[in-house]
Amino acid sequence: MLALTRKVGERLVIDDNIIITIVDTKGENIRLAIEAPKEIKIYRGELYDAIVAENKQAATPAQDGILDVLKDIKARKP
Amino acid sequence: MLIRSVRFGEIEVPEDSQIHFPHGLPGFPKEREFAYLPSAPDNPFAFLQSLAEPNLTFIVVDPFAFFQDYKFTLDDQLVSELGLTDANPPHIISIVSVPANSEEMTANLLAPVIINTQSRIAIQMVLEKTPYTTRHRLFPNGFDKQPGKGGK
Numbered sequence: 001m002l003a004l005t006r007k008v009g010e011r012l013v014i015d016d017n018i019i020i021t022i023v024d025t026k027g028e029n030i031r032l033a034i035e036a037p038k039e040i041k042i043y044r045g046e047l048y049d050a051i052v053a054e055n056k057q058a059a060t061p062a063q064d065g066i067l068d069v070l071k072d073i074k075a076r077k078p
Numbered sequence: 079m080l081i082r083s084v085r086f087g088e089i090e091v092p093e094d095s096q097i098h099f100p101h102g103l104p105g106f107p108k109e110r111e112f113a114y115l116p117s118a119p120d121n122p123f124a125f126l127q128s129l130a131e132p133n134l135t136f137i138v139v140d141p142f143a144f145f146q147d148y149k150f151t152l153d154d155q156l157v158s159e160l161g162l163t164d165a166n167p168p169h170i171i172s173i174v175s176v177p178a179n180s181e182e183m184t185a186n187l188l189a190p191v192i193i194n195t196q197s198r199i200a201i202q203m204v205l206e207k208t209p210y211t212t213r214h215r216l217f218p219n220g221f222d223k224q225p226g227k228g229g230k
Contacts (some may be wrong), residue, residue: 037156041101043204045158051204052105054212057173058136058186059106067085069180069221070137071121 083111087127091115092101094106096129097193103202104189109134111119112200114193124171126191138171139185144216150205160201169193173202175213182222184213 004012012020019038023031034042041053081091091113094119110122111129122143126135139218141148154163162168170192172185 028127034094038159039100048104050212051202053188054175054186054189055103055105055173059134066137066176066180070121071118073121073123
């Protein structure tokens with residue numbers, strides 16, 4: 001892992017097409033501006049972790065009977 | 079194509095049921111090809127079966143069948159990346175987690191799956207600034223209150 005120290009207004013350039021600018025710091029908070037191609041997905045780490053955890057939970061096979069349970073459920077009328 | 083699924087056995091999946099996730103899904107970045115398998119007619123549940131991994135099947139649900147007020151905004155980048163238009167609106171599904179007690183199953187409303195049904199490309203997006211969470215119970219009162227299904 002690379003660790004760098006930067007000042008407000010300074011930038012990091014990653015792989016020619018991602019630019020991270022340190023915009024401001026206030027106490028514990030650091031404000032970053034990120035310019036990246038639109039296909040690069042950017043998430044807050046804790047939010048991403050929550051989605052990963054939920055997807056992994058959802059992917060663990062439920063008990064065998066779940067298909068029968070779901071089969072009997074009809075859409076609710078709005 | 080013929081695919082293998084631990085849950086469903088060997089099944090023939092027509093090309094128009096195959097969905098490409100260019101980014102994979104969070105936690106499954108390499109899983110990019112899935113089959114969308116509806117359950118019975120009028121049933122809001124369906125399955126996303128990985129084409130590469132027989133043992134990876136997500137249960138998904140039409141969120142609007144359970145949460146009529148569910149709404150969020152698709153950001154412009156996602157709309158453009160998926161190639162959505164007014165004439166080609168997305169199909170939206172939510173991934174379901176089923177715990178040991180299946181009545182407590184939950185839908186992930188924080189990270190809906192957005193599908194372009196024409197190009198069959200999909201992205202699981204993570205909503206920003208939203209009250210929704212990864213776990214909304216589908217049957218807060220248990221299965222008995224479901225219309226069309228009597229108590230046991």
